[in-house]
Amino acid sequence: MRRRSRRSEKTRNPADSVNWVESIWVESIRAESAAVCNMPSGETLEVSVDLSGRPDLEKIRRRFAAVLPGVKGGWKLASRGETRGGYLFWRRCPDFRVDDHVEFLLRGGRPAEYGDDRELCELLEERSNVAFLPDRPPWEALVIPKSSGEEYSLAFRYHHGLGDGVSMVRLFFRSLASRPAELLAPRNRRRMGFLRRVWFRVSGHLGIPANFVSSFVDRDRSNLVVAKVNGTRSFALSRPIGLDRLRRLRTREGATINEIFIAVLGGGLHRWMQEESAKTSAYFAVAVHHPDEETEMANRLSIVRLVLPVGSMEPGARLKLAKESTRGIHRPEALSTYYDVKMSGNLLPTWLAGWIVGDVPGSVDLSNVPGPKERVTLFGDDVTRAVAWSTLEANIGLSILLSSYAGEAWMTIAADTAVIPNRDRAESLLSAIHQELADLEAASESKSEGSFGPALVV
DSSP: OOOHHHHHHSSSSSSGGGETTOOOOOGOOOOOOOOGGOOGGGEEEEEEEEEESOOOOOHHHHHHHGGGSSSGGGGGGGGGEEEEETTTEEOOOOTTGGTTTTTEETTTTOOOBBBSHHHHEEEEEHTTTTOOTSSOEEEEEEEETTTTSSSSEEEEEGGEEEEEEHHHHHHHHHHHHHSSSSSSSSOOOOOOOOOHHHHHHHHHHHHHHHHHHHHSSSSSSTTTOOOOOOOOEEEEOOOOEEEHHHHHHHHHHTOOHHHHHHHHHHHHHHHHHHOSSSOOOEEEEEEOOOOOTTSSOOOOEEEEEEEOOOOOOHHHHHHHHHHGGGGGSSSSHHHHHHHHHHHHHHHHHHHHHHHHHHOOSEEEEEEEOOOSSSSSSSSSSEEEEEEEEEESSSSOOOOEEEEETEEEEEEEEETTTTTSHHHHHHHHHHHHHHHHHHHHHHHHHHHHHHHHHHOOOO
């Protein structure tokens, strides 16, 4: 009998008992709000999907209920966070119901509606300032109909402890979309050798003191830095950018999409801030998944600090600086920081981990979250747009994400009002970035024509 009980204990669902919160991204969380049980609204990520048709709430609920049991790591969706002895744990909620988490977004006691992107941003912005209930799992899927009746938006909002943006976006579409397998297959990455993994683990652990010291001595000097964020946010969504434009630039300039993103962001900030040489750095989230881990509900990311090219310069020179600045984004170089953050988050008490790595010396939080390359359907309705939002809270008050779906890309801004006071100012920053992209394209085309000479007309 004892042998049977031991065997059953080993095979029991891990969500039925207390478990470690694995790989939570404590570097972006302030010490006073790091405990998962408090569920501060500032530690959330969000996937916003626009669909054609009229929303059928019961169909959406049935779909979520059907796929959750098969999600790898999905037991956390039925668990809540709590703190014991200074450490973070997950505990299963016995009264968990999908219907409590998949519902219409209410405003004034009635289902909210939106007419355009600005109104949608306003609704998402308001909801981002609402904390998750401490006795319930920290996620929700909110249905928001469009006033025209022909479209609706689904906002999947969740605590960062459940997973990083890349993992959750891939998991969201692979689980819920009608044709997920061929659209979001894991990238074929070569596994790293044992000795190299050991080296990056050791270097990551040794890097903790250096990161701690840099948080005090290596500060930004731009006007994006504030003494303290106030916890309320401004949301803004850019107009679409054709991925073919970025691919042409990538081919002509020999640059990656991330390098182009960093370059035009630096130029846009220069136009918007009107500063010549103030140091402005960003933290770029880098996925470090193994090939079989990209659809697991977990945090598998690193954070790379880079200096944004915000000075006064030509677009080509700015792109060159962006290439130099983004060298650390490449996966092997980012692993040491990944192990640094993972060890701090899993081994140290919450208050100590937050104190060591919570006060990050940057101005902007950046990430690139790719979605499906082709159009997909959810709940029988066509997806017309998919974007991600990050509302991480630290001393960094500006988060800018680049999201892509079916040949188009969008930028989203979630800014603390201490940094960007309203949506108009956030949209003016997006306009400045768009203008910088147009200038970079023009400079690249001009350089290309100059290299080959004018076309011969016969």
